[in-house]
Amino acid sequence: MxxxxxxxxxxxxxxxxxxxxxxxxxxxxxxxxxxxxxxxxxxxxSLPDDLGPIETQDKVESEFRSSSSIIILFQTNDESKEDSFVSDVRSPDMIRMQKDLEEELSSETIVGNVRSSASFFTEVPGSKEEVKRVVEASGSGDQLFNRDFTATQMYVSLEEEMSEENIRKATEKINKNLEQTPKQPGIDITVTGNPVIRxxxxxxxxxxxxxxxxxxxxxxxxxxxxxxxxxxxxxxxxxxxxxxxxxxxxxxxxxxxxxxxxxxxxxxxxxxxxxxxxxxxxxxxxxxxxxxxxxxxxxxxxxxxxxxxxxxxxxxxxxxxxxxxxxxxxxxxxxxxxxxxxxxxxxxxxxxxxxxxxxxxxxxx
The missing domain is CATH 1.20.1640.10 (Multidrug efflux transporter AcrB transmembrane domain)
Structure with missing residues (x-):
């Protein structure tokens, strides 16, 4: 040397x-x-694939997409001073807004599936009681609403691989559609979920x-x-x-x-x-x-x-x-x-x- x-x-x-x-x-x-x-x-x-709990978790996420969806959170704002503000997210107006947003997001090529409380309705319901009845009959209320019905979630999964680039593209599309969708008074909207955190x-x-x-x-x-x-x-x-x-x-x-x-x-x-x-x-x-x-x-x-x-x-x-x-x-x-x-x-x-x-x-x- x-x-x-x-x-x-x-x-x-x-x-x-x-x-x-x-x-x-x-x-x-x-x-x-x-x-x-x-x-x-x-x-x-980054964890070993041959560990039992990891294999099970991967299977659960693959089957149910439990942590691979982008979440859009709709939450009432108690401090809102707007007229006719929404205090219960089971409002027909909320269903209408979510339904419009679902249709817009579903048309995006990068989006694979969109699921929210609006998915239970083919048409906008006429009353809050109808929303309550349909949601209770679906058995999925716990997944979409919190206990006091001041918040509800929309799950957006991607059509393509959940890569950093695709997540950014999807988040950009979601935010763009949110800007164009008429918002309900007294509702705060946040885009979150594991992919966004990543x-x-x-x-x-x-x-x-x-x-x-x-x-x-x-x-x-x-x-x-x-x-x-x-x-x-x-x-x-x-x-x-x-x-x-x-x-x-x-x-x-x-x-x-x-x-x-x-x-x-x-x-x-x-x-x-x-x-x-x-x-x-x-x-x-x-x-x-x-x-x-x-x-x-x-x-x-x-x-x-x-x-x-x-x-x-x-x-x-x-x-x-x-x-x-x-x-x-x-x-x-x-x-x-x-x-x-x-x-x-x-x-x-x-x-x-x-x-x-x-x-x-x-x-x-």
């Missing part, structure tokens, strides 16, 4: 610009995977991921600048951030999803990988001060310090690789992405950092 690192150092000394250009091209290529990063917010899908979690995951990466980047860059100076600090940070881009791009290309477990991946990679470039930079500076030549400093630092951080990173990767035997999929994904991230930040530190230092020293002379 030391011979390989010596050859790497020789290539960096003779072709530092080509190394930098090649790294930029690799970064651009891997960055194309960033838009392909998938969100996985369905916790149950998309909200997905948005939170993305926001938190961007926030944690941004904060970690600013803090690490600031600390590197304080400890390494305003030149060598950014030089050390750039390969680290490139390694992060390589990691996230690889996730997109390999189809590794962003989950609750991997939400802090970016900050973790930055925190764990910063030492590799930092050690390389410090050693090159020390060797340059002793030898007076940045080329000789690089030829000495890369094989020695590179071998040390290679051993350190290997033990870290082996430790994270143990997570690959976990039975829960998002734990396996965490182990895989951390292992990939450590390996790629190591490569970027060994390959890019010395080349950047060499080019800066040559330019500054």
């Amino acid at each position: 030391k011979v390989f690192l010596e050859r790497l150092a020789d290539i960096q000394v003779r072709h530092s610009q080509k190394v930098i250009v090649g790294s930029v091209l690799v970064t651009a290529l891997l960055a194309t995977g960033l838009p392909s990063i998938q969100l996985e917010t369905d916790f149950q899908s 998309t909200d979690i997905g948005d939170t995951l993305v926001d938190d991921s961007v926030t944690t990466i941004s904060i970690a980047s600013v803090l690490i860059l600031g600390l590197l600048t304080l400890t390494r100076g305003r030149v060598y600090g950014p030089i050390t940070f750039v390969p680290l951030f490139i390694g992060l881009i390589w990691t996230l791009g690889t996730m997109g290309h390999l189809g590794i999803p962003l989950t609750i477990a991997t939400i802090a991946l970016g900050a973790m990679i930055l925190g764990l990988g910063v030492e590799y470039g930092s050690f390389i930079t410090e050693r090159i500076i020390e060797e340059k001060d002793e030898r007076g030549s940045v080329e000789e400093a690089l030829r000495s630092a890369v094989p020695t310090t590179g071998l040390a951080i290679l051993g350190s990173s290997t033990t870290t990767i082996v430790g994270f690789s143990a997570l690959l035997i976990a039975s829960i999929s998002f734990i396996r994904d965490l182990g895989l992405t951390l292992s990939i991230g450590i390996a790629l930040t190591l490569v970027s530190a060994l390959v890019i950092t010395p080349s950047l230092i060499l080019e800066y020293e040559r330019w500054s002379k």
